[in-house]
Amino acid sequence: MRGAIAHMGVDMALWEKILDFGDPYAEQNQFTDETSGAKFAEVIYGGRNADDEPCKPADDPKGVGRWVGIERDGGYELLFWKHDRKSGGKTEYGFGITGDPLKQLHEVLDKKAALVKKAEALLADEKRDGAALRKMNALMDEWKAVHGFSTPREDEMWNAFQAARTKFREERHAIMQSMAKAKEELAQKAEAVAEAKDFRNGSAQMHELMDQWRKLSTAGRQADETLWARFNGARQAFFDAQHENYKQRQAKIAENAAAKEDLIKRAQELSDAKDYSREATAAMRALGDAWKATGFAGKEINDQLWERFRLAQSPFWDERKKYNERRHAEWEQRHAAWCERMEGVLAAKQRTLDKLEEQVDVLEYQIKTTDDDDRRRDLTKRLEDYQHDIADIEHDMADIRHKMKR
Structure with missing residues (x-):
């Protein structure tokens, strides 16, 4: 089969x-x-x-x-x-x-045996540089190109070949590990200097770190490129920041001063408009928040700008307080007059309520004393209507009393 x-x-x-x-x-x-x-x-x-x-x-x-x-x-x-x-x-x-399959199998064994021998020869050589690594990788490519039969002897050869490659990589890794660790430490120190932004003492520290870097050997191309990018990136960031620091500070101070001048202008416009609505009040408060969020505008003028801003805002808040006091007084007067009217309404509703309650008492008595079922049903219906009316009046009176307390 x-x-x-x-x-x-x-x-x-x-x-x-x-x-x-x-x-x-x-x-x-x-x-x-x-x-x-x-x-x-x-x-x-x-x-x-x-x-x-x-x-x-x-x-x-x-x-x-x-x-x-x-x-x-x-x-x-x-x-x-x-x-x-x-x-x-x-x-x-x-x-x-x-x-011939047997002949071809023996040829495969010869090729793989030769590759094992070359791998072990590379291992015996003390060189673990990039050139040696490329040779070892080339041997692996050759191995992959050889057609295999998965025989016991091939398995033995593969184990020997892999053992040589593994030991080579481990030794190469051990040699470069110390270099990578040293460069990692230098990169960390450079990053610490860059982060500290101590532009007075940082320059000398960066130059000393660079001298130490030049004395180190390779940690492998990829590690060298990665660590150098990190180390040099920290150095460049420091020197760029040092170069731009003064100019940026001056530009920012000028920008803050211009922003505060604009806030003063807008505060004065709001005060001059004499609009004390909720929208205008929110706008003036927003200007205060914006002022707090705006940075330093220079030692020479920062306090002067604040004083001008405060003077621009003060008329608005003073007049707004007076405006609100007037509005509240007017509201108190209107509310007092309305409450007076409501007292009369409450008295009238109370009279109506008293009458309904009297009628309810009468109906309840009539329902108890009558023997006529039809009459009892009619009286009960009238009683329920009166009770609903009483509930509505009591609800209206409670609502009026609640509003009178405001």
Whole structure:
């Protein structure tokens, strides 16, 4: 039976058992290759005698077919298959096979053994620089390019090859680690100087750090580039900040002074408008908030600007207070007159309420004393109407009293 498996990312033929191809004279052989440790199966079949009947392979050596497979994953992977003459005699090869499979397997082993030897030679060399690393990586590329059969011997070679590569990388890492650590410390110191923004003493500190950097060897290209970008970035940031500090401070002071002049102008305009509405009040408060948010405007004029701003705002707040006092007094008068009117309304509603309550008492008595069911229903309906009227009046009176307390 023939199926398919995925091996190294490629679909390859997998035979679940060794077949005889329906030939009673087929010869099935199994053997282990001592060089690679791989197990093979071979089937020679399809011999035909002069009468075109099945015969032993030895009796028809030129007409037989030959099938060769390597043991893999519980089955056999096709390496070579020369069909018998009766089936056409064509030749099929498994993945990566171009000729005699055993010969090609031994060639693969020779190539991989040579690569292991080169990797171990690089490991024996004390150099762990970039050139040596590139050579080691090139060996890995060569290894990947060699078609493998996944034999026990190949697994041993791979382990030896990987061991040499791993030890090389570890030693290279150890050599560069101390350089990376030293450069990391210098970068941190440079960042601390830059962050401190001590422009008087920082210049000498930065120059000393640069002298120490030049004495260090490589930490690896990527680490060197990353750490240098960090270190030099801190230095550049410091010197740029030092260069721009005075100019920026002066520009900011001028900007703040102009902003405060504008706030003074707007405060004066609000005061002159004599508008004391909520919107105008909110606008004047916003100017005060904006003033607090505006930075220093220079030692010479900052206090002068504040005094002008305060004088521009004061008339607004003074007049607004008077305006609100007048409005409140007017409201008190209107409210007092309204309350007086409401006293009369409450008295009238109370009289109405008293009458309704009297009528309720009468209805309740009549309901108790009557024997006429129809009359009782009529009296009960009238009672409910009066009770609703009483509730409405009491609600109105409570609402009026609540408003009178404001």
